[in-house]
Amino acid sequence: xxxxxxxxxxxxxxxxxxxxxxxxxxxxxxxxxxxxxxxxxxxxxxxxxxxxxxxxxxxxxxxxxxxxxxxxxxxxxxxxxxxxxxxxxxxxxxxxxxxxxxxxxxxxxxxxxxxxxxxxxxxxxxxxxxxxxxxxxxxxxxxxxxxxxxxxxxxxxxxxxxxxxxxxxxxxxxxxxxxxxxxxxxxxxxxxxxxxxxxxxxxxxxxxxxxxxxxxxxxxxxxxxxxxxxxxxxxxxxxxxxxxxxxxxxxxxxxxxxxxxxxxxxxxxxxxxxxxxxxxxxxxxxxxxxxxxxxxxxxxxxxxxxxxxxxxxxxxxxxxxxxxxxxxxxxxx
Numbered sequence: 334x335x336x337x338x339x340x341x342x343x344x345x346x347x348x349x350x351x352x353x354x355x356x357x358x359x360x361x362x363x364x365x366x367x368x369x370x371x372x373x374x375x376x377x378x379x380x381x382x383x384x385x386x387x388x389x390x391x392x393x394x395x396x397x398x399x400x401x402x403x404x405x406x407x408x409x410x411x412x413x414x415x416x417x418x419x420x421x422x423x424x425x426x427x428x429x430x431x432x433x434x435x436x437x438x439x440x441x442x443x444x445x446x447x448x449x450x451x452x453x454x455x456x457x458x459x460x461x462x463x464x465x466x467x468x469x470x471x472x473x474x475x476x477x478x479x480x481x482x483x484x485x486x487x488x489x490x491x492x493x494x495x496x497x498x499x500x501x502x503x504x505x506x507x508x509x510x511x512x513x514x515x516x517x518x519x520x521x522x523x524x525x526x527x528x529x530x531x532x533x534x535x536x537x538x539x540x541x542x543x544x545x546x547x548x549x550x551x552x553x554x555x556x557x558x559x560x561x562x563x564x565x566x567x568x569x570x571x572x573x574x575x576x577x578x579x580x581x582x583x584x585x586x587x588x589x590x591x592x593x594x595x596x597x598x599x600x601x602x603x604x605x606x607x608x609x610x611x612x613x614x615x616x617x618x619x620x621x622x623x624x625x626x627x628x629x630x631x632x633x634x635x636x637x638x639x640x641x642x643x644x645x646x647x648x649x650x651x652x653x654x655x656x657x658x659x660x661x662x663x664x665x666x
Contacts, residue, residue, distance in 0.1 A: 334366065334368055335366065335367055335368065336368070337367075337368040337369055337370045337399045337400075338363050338367060338368070338369055338370070338415040338416060339370045339372065339413055339414050339415050339416075340357060340363070340369055340370065340371055340372065340414070340415065340416045340417075340418065341372040341373075341374060341410055341411065341414050341416070341417040341418065342354060342357070342371065342372070342373055342374070342418045342420060343374045343375070343410070343417075343418070343419045343420055343421040343445070343463075344374075344375060344419075344420035344421025344422070344463065345373035345374055345375050345383055345386065345403070345420075345421075346373075346375040346379040346380075346382040346383045346386060347375075347420065347421065348573065348574075348576040349420050349462065349574075349576045349579045349580055349583075350373070350386070350420055350580075351386065351576070352576050352577050352579070352580035352581075353418070353420070353579075353580035353583055353584065354371065354373075354386065354390060355390075355393065356580065356581075356584045357369060357371065357584070358371060358390055358393065358395045358397065358398040359393070359395050359397065359398075360397050361584055361588070362584050362587045362588050362591070363416075363587070363588075363591055364591065364592070365397075366397075367397065368397050368398075368399045369397055369398055369399060370399050370400045370401075370402070371390065371398065371400070371401045371402070372402045372404065372409075372410050372414070373386065373387070373401065373402065373403045373404070374404055374405065374407070374410035374421070375403075375405060375421065376405060376421075377405045379405075380403065380405055383403045384403065386403075387401050387403050407444065407445070407448040407452075408448070408451075408452060410448070411445070411448040411449055411451070411452040411453050412452045412453070413452070413453065413454060414449070414452075414453040414454060414457045415454060415456070415457060415458070416457065416458050416459075416460075416587065417449060417453065417457055417458070417459045417460070418460050418462065418583060418587065419442070419445060419459065419460065419461045419462060419463055419469070419473065420462045420463055420583075421441075421463055422438050422441060422442075422462075422463025422464055422469060423437040423438050423441060423463075424464075425464075432659060434465070435465065435468065435656065435659050435660050435663065436663050438463070438464075438465065438468075438469050438472075438660075439472050439660050439663040439664060440663075441463075441469075442461070442463075442469045442470075442472040442473040442476070443472055443473075443476045443664060444476075445473055445476075446472065446473035446474065446475065446476025446477040447476050447477065449473065449476075449477045449480060450476065450477035450478065450479050450480060453480070455479060455480055455481075456484070457480060457484060458484055458486075458587070458590050458628065459473065459474075459477075459480070459484055459485045459486070460486055460487070460488060460583065460586060460587060460590075461473060461485070461486070461487040461488070461603075461618075462487070462488045462579065462583060464520065465519075465520070465521065465656060466487040466488055466489075466520045466603065466618075467487050467519050467520055467521075467603050467617070467618040467619065467620070467653055467656070468618070468653070468656040468657055468660045469487070470485050470486065470487035470603060470618040471616075471617065471618045471657060471660070472660055472661075472664070473485060474605070474618070475661075475664070476664075482605040482607075483604070483605060483629065483630070485604075485605065485618070486586070486590075486602045486603055486604050486618075486630070487520065487602070487603030487618050487620075488520065488579075488582060488583060488586055488602075488603070489516040489520050489524070489601045489602060489603050489620040490582040490583070490585050490586040490600065490601060490602065491520075491564075491575065491578055491579050491582035492516040492520065492524055492526065492560055492563075492601065492620075493514060493515075493516050493582075493600060493601040494508070494578065494581070494582050494585065495526075495559075495560050495563050495578075496514040496516065496526040496528070496556075496560045497511040497512075497514055498511075499556055499559055499560060500514065500528060500531065500533060500542060500545075500546065500556070501533075503546050503548070503551070503556075504533055504535070504545050504546060506533070506534075506535070510533060510534035510535075511531065511532075511533050511534075511542075512531070512532050512534075512597075512598050513530050513531050513532055513598060513599055513622070514526060514527070514528055514531045514542075514601070515527040515528075515530060515531075515599075515601055515621075515622045515636075516560075516601035516620045517619075517620055517621070517642075517645070517646045517649060518619055518620055518645075518646060518648075518649025518650060518652075518653065519619075519620070519649045519652050519653050519656070520603065520620070521649075521652065522561045522562060522565075523561075523648055523649040523652045524560070524561055524620065524649055525557070525642065525645035525646055525648075525649055526556065526557055526560040526561070527642055527645075528542040528543070528546075528552055528556070529542075529543075529637075529639065529642060530622070530636055533545035533546070553641065557645075563575075585600075586600075586602065589625050590625055590628055590630070591628065593625050593626045593627070593628075594623075594624045594625045594626075598624075599622040599623060599624050599633045600622070600623060600624075600625075601620050601621070601622060601623070602620065602621070602623050602630060603618045603619060603620045604618065604619070604620075604621060604623060604630055604632070605617075605618060606618070606619040606621075609621065609632055610632070610634045610635070611632075611638065611646065613646070613650050614650055614653075614654055616657070617650065617653045617654065617657060618653075619649075619650065619653060621633070622636065
């Protein structure tokens with residue numbers, strides 16, 4: 334058996350973590366023969382709930398789960414980590430302005446970035462889920478200067494999966510036959526789900542998405558707005574945010590980091606923008622199409638960008654620049 338990987342999940346008493354922890358512990362993320370130590374961080378008032386989660390993990394009797402460590406202390410949570418999945422964040426409350434939300438989250442992710450810098454392995458892979466995910470990820474990365482920026486990413490895989498599923502349903506096929514959709518930009522309602530490079534496998538043959546769907550008006554209209562607003566639609570229907578689908582997307586994202594992407598396939602991840610070939614401003618966490626090999630992501634270069642896509646890519650970048658500048662102004666507070 335391999336040495337256990339040590340994995341932190343923050344916000345561990347919450348509903349996304351409740352759907353996620355079982356997948357990690359049973360081997361869906363890091364491999365079917367990879368033992369795992371789970372570290373569960375939450376705030377002090379949630380510790381009794383967390384004890385219940387620990388009991389359930391124990392009661393699953395999973396062969397790969399070596400240890401579960403519940404804690405409300407960063408110096409315990411971040412020690413010697415191989416992977417950190419930062420789910421916990423300050424949610425937006427009624428009457429709360431976006432600026433207030435950013436300020437609260439800057440404090441959280443600055444502290445967690447500093448804890449990563451101080452206690453975690455320098456090879457740690459950090460996935461930020463808590464919203465606003467792109468900017469929270471950037472703040473965590475800036476607060477951990479001894480860990481490479483390339484080790485940080487934020488979750489846009491849920492949006493990617495939503496886009497694949499919408500195309501698949503439209504074509505009457507399984508989502509596994511849709512590949513290379515792209516989520517550009519921010520994990521917000523300005524994100525741009527792009528299918529200009531998407532391939533749909535119809536009867537064993539890869540077909541351009543626009544040819545497979547045969548409805549350009551839908552692909553440039555309702556498809557985009559459906560993906561952009563899907564999270565809000567789930568909340569409206571369920572009275573709770575996406576948990577099962579978010580947990581699945583987190584699992585997909587971390588599994589691809591650990592095992593790599595398939596040849597000819599790319600996926601969407603929020604990654605550090607510096608040095609990109611698409612004219613996106615430097616020093617953002619921006620969602621790009623990436624391939625992954627040896628636990629290292631690489632932005633897919635050379636994709637043709639038409640005027641329709643360019644305008645949407647630039648709009649979501651502008652939102653991220655504004656978010657970053659607001660958040661960075663709080664860093665010294």
